[in-house]
Amino acid sequence: MHQNSEKVLMKGNEAIAEAAIRAGCRAYFGYPITPQNELIAYMARNLMDAGGVFIQAESEVAAINMVYGASAAGARAMTSSSSPGISLKQEGMSYAAGADIPLVLVNVVRGGPGLGSIAPSQSDYFQSTRGGGHGDYRCIVLAPKSVQECADLTYLAFELSDKYRMPAIVLADGIIGQMMEGVVLPEPVDVSALPKRDWTVGHLSLRQNERAAYKAARHITSINLVPEELEAKTRARFERYETIKAGEIRFEASGYKTHCGSFTGEGPDLSIVAYGTAARVALGAQRLAEQEGIKLGIFRPITLWPFPYKALSKIAETGKPILTVEMSMGQLVEDVKLAAFEAESKEKRAQIHLLGHSGGVIPTEEEVFADVKRILGK
Numbered sequence: 001m002h003q004n005s006e007k008v009l010m011k012g013n014e015a016i017a018e019a020a021i022r023a024g025c026r027a028y029f030g031y032p033i034t035p036q037n038e039l040i041a042y043m044a045r046n047l048m049d050a051g052g053v054f055i056q057a058e059s060e061v062a063a064i065n066m067v068y069g070a071s072a073a074g075a076r077a078m079t080s081s082s083s084p085g086i087s088l089k090q091e092g093m094s095y096a097a098g099a100d101i102p103l104v105l106v107n108v109v110r111g112g113p114g115l116g117s118i119a120p121s122q123s124d125y126f127q128s129t130r131g132g133g134h135g136d137y138r139c140i141v142l143a144p145k146s147v148q149e150c151a152d153l154t155y156l157a158f159e160l161s162d163k164y165r166m167p168a169i170v171l172a173d174g175i176i177g178q179m180m181e182g183v184v185l186p187e188p189v190d191v192s193a194l195p196k197r198d199w200t201v202g203h204l205s206l207r208q209n210e211r212a213a214y215k216a217a218r219h220i221t222s223i224n225l226v227p228e229e230l231e232a233k234t235r236a237r238f239e240r241y242e243t244i245k246a247g248e249i250r251f252e253a254s255g256y257k258t259h260c261g262s263f264t265g266e267g268p269d270l271s272i273v274a275y276g277t278a279a280r281v282a283l284g285a286q287r288l289a290e291q292e293g294i295k296l297g298i299f300r301p302i303t304l305w306p307f308p309y310k311a312l313s314k315i316a317e318t319g320k321p322i323l324t325v326e327m328s329m330g331q332l333v334e335d336v337k338l339a340a341f342e343a344e345s346k347e348k349r350a351q352i353h354l355l356g357h358s359g360g361v362i363p364t365e366e367e368v369f370a371d372v373k374r375i376l377g378k
Contacts, residue, residue, distance in 0.1 A: 007182035012150040012172060015183050016106055017042035019151035020078050022188040023158040025104070026052035027070035027077040029063040033085045034118040035174040036108035040080065051191075060085045064092030064105075071096070071103045072220045074200040076158055076191075080106035082174075083124055084115060086132075093167055094133030098222025100199075100237070102161035104154070105139075106170045108177035111360035119360020120174030122276060125331035128171050129305045136234050138241055140168040140248070141304040143275040147181035153302070155186045162195065164244055166237075171304060173327065175277045175362070244306055251308040255286065255297035256315070268297035270372055271315050271350075273336050274325040275301050277362065282325055284365030289372060296372065301335075312339035316350040321375050323353045325368055330356050 010018070017039045020028070028043045040056070047054045053070070057063035063079045070077040081089060086107045096103055109124045111117035128141045140160050142153040154170050161168035201220050224230040256267040272282040279300045286296045299315060301308050316322065316339060324333040333354045343349045355371050357363055 005184055007184055009180055010147060010183050011038050011178060011180050012144070012147045013038035013108065013177040014042045015147045015150040015185070016080070016154045016170060016172070016177075017046070019154040019186055020104065020158070021047060021050050021052070022186050023155045024076045024189045024191045024194055025078045025158065026050070026191065027067070027075040028052065028079065029055045029057050029066035029070070029077070030079050030081065031057050031060050031063050031085060033082045035110055035120070035177050036080050036082050036106065039106065039108070039177070060088035061092065064089035064096075067103050067105075068092055068096050068099075068101055071101050072099070072201045074197050076102075076104075076162070076194070078104040078106070078158075080108070082108045082110045083112050083121070086124065086127065090127075090133035092133075093139065094131070094135050094137065095222045096167050097131070097133075097137035097139065097237075098135060099220050100165040101167070101220065102165050103167050104157045104161055104170065105167060106154070106172070109171065109173045111358070117360045118174065120176075120178075120277060120327065120362065121358065121360055122173055122278065122327035123329070123331065123358060124171065125304065125326070125328060128169050129307070129335070137237070138166070138305055140164070140166065140244065140306075141171050142168065142250075143171045143302060143304050144176055145276050145279045145300065146176070147179060147183045149302075150176065151183050151185055160244075160248060164240060165199075166240075171276070173277050174360075241306075248303060249306050249308045249311075250302040251311055252300040252302060253297065253311070253315075255295060267318065268295040268320065269376055270294075270320060271297040271299055271322045272325055272368070272372075273299045273301070273312065273322060273332065275304065275332065276327075278325045278327055281363050281365055281368060285368035285372065288365060288369040292378075294372065294376065294378070301332075304332075304335075307335045307339070309335070309339045309342055312336065313342040316340035316343040319350055321353060322350045323355060323368075323371060323375060325355045325363055327357055327360075327362060329358045330354050 111121040157168040
């Protein structure tokens, strides 16, 4: 994907926007909110030059429904916002999931609940990984920890969304969106060579002897008033979700020893589970631990849905403690506990601990390391 290795300095928000354009996004609709405004501003400056459509909608509700319509008409489409703005988009997200509409939504998370603050947070984890709107559905959720991953995972989000005909979410936070790093941008796709969407709305006309013969119109909707039919469609959708679980899980694990694909007890004294900014903090704690001869492993889920339960359960089977570090009061930790519950050896199953902050407070490397030593009794 990175044929040209030249790095450019960009903010995370800008890298997301540029990667979206290069991934073939030709329709963006949004409404300003901090801390993702650089993203919408970048789209305003650059998307139309790429032959796309940019509209600053009158509201978040309008924006998500514009995305729904543009995608249903055949365009790769995207919107972005931050926490309370994402909440307003949830009805449209549920409609898109129910109609099997591919779209990409970016959430640069801020402190909450309510209007909260403009400081970075991870407290929208439940909203993203559990659907967020009404009904039975899921969204693919990708969590970058760097500006490079902002570009790479946005590019991937469009591919996965199209492949599985469902919404995909890029879940960042205020630090990831605002920070500047060098990034190698993905090569632009040839929009004309993208897989054809043979399910889009409208009708096709064939002219024969100056007379138009119309094919049946394709109508895209999430409504179905026959309970058995709606259940059948939902079940089919969940079968597709199982396919995603089998083939699209992504994670990063450092500081572990493996044997035959399983994590061994010879690895770290303690594992930290974190994503996004919290995972960057955990890396600093890992370096502090090395100076005192303490071995820390870091397990970073990249796909928050589907979550890497199986891989994390193997770590839990070693019996070594696990510390979940997150910028919320305890949301990621619920999935960590579920992973530990799946461990085959119930007797050796790891104890799960939580270091959580909320409202925009960010854990420090020293704080994480102090909690590690407390858990280990050092």
